[in-house]
Amino acid sequence: MVDRGKIEEAVRLLLEGIGEDADREGLRDTPERVSRMYEEIFGGMETSAKEHLSKTFTAENNEMIVEKDILFHSTCEHHIMPFYGKVHIAYIPDGKVVGISKLARTVEVFARRLQIQEKMTAQIADSIMENLNPRGVMVMVQAEHMCMTMRGIKKPGSRTVTVVARGEFETNSELKNLFFNMVNS
Numbered sequence: 001m002v003d004r005g006k007i008e009e010a011v012r013l014l015l016e017g018i019g020e021d022a023d024r025e026g027l028r029d030t031p032e033r034v035s036r037m038y039e040e041i042f043g044g045m046e047t048s049a050k051e052h053l054s055k056t057f058t059a060e061n062n063e064m065i066v067e068k069d070i071l072f073h074s075t076c077e078h079h080i081m082p083f084y085g086k087v088h089i090a091y092i093p094d095g096k097v098v099g100i101s102k103l104a105r106t107v108e109v110f111a112r113r114l115q116i117q118e119k120m121t122a123q124i125a126d127s128i129m130e131n132l133n134p135r136g137v138m139v140m141v142q143a144e145h146m147c148m149t150m151r152g153i154k155k156p157g158s159r160t161v162t163v164v165a166r167g168e169f170e171t172n173s174e175l176k177n178l179f180f181n182m183v184n185s
């Protein structure tokens with residue numbers, strides 16, 4: 001469970017730490033506001049992908065399914081700053097499929113935590129492997145990291161791309177290329 005009292009205390013200290021007057025009008029309610037916001041943006045810690053991926057349907061065929069441009073917002077665990085962008089997911093069913101919205105829900109489960117992009121990409125792929133037992137899964141995440149763009153290390157708009165392949169996608173480069181073509185079309 002999120003401990004809002006602790007967060008409020010910490011935010012107050014943070015404000016003092018940067019030299020602010022935590023009691024001035026504009027900041028008076030900030031610790032409380034941040035704690036409420038954190039409850040939401042880190043709410044993924046209290047959910048599991050299984051909740052969304054356990055309700056499956058029988059696949060009519062086992063053709064590749066691609067869900068692209070799933071928008072997400074997450075928080076980088078190194079700087080507690082947002083990173084956000086798109087997730088593209090493909091899987092080749094082995095008899096079982098899920099409703100399309102469940103893939104977006106699964107992304108949310110892992111995005112609403114302190115994260116690193118590589119780990120989130122793998123967690124999405126692995127949760128689909130575990131729950132649907134498909135022949136293969138491929139996940140690509142394209143994201144802009146505020147901890148980089150705000151500090152001028154990278155220009156705004158520059159994106160970090162991570163890709164994870166599981167099952168048949170790992171060994172079959174034709175399938176991989178099909179995925180890349182579909183994502184880029």
Ligand code: ZN
Nearest residue numbers: 076078079147
């Ligand atoms: Zn960062």
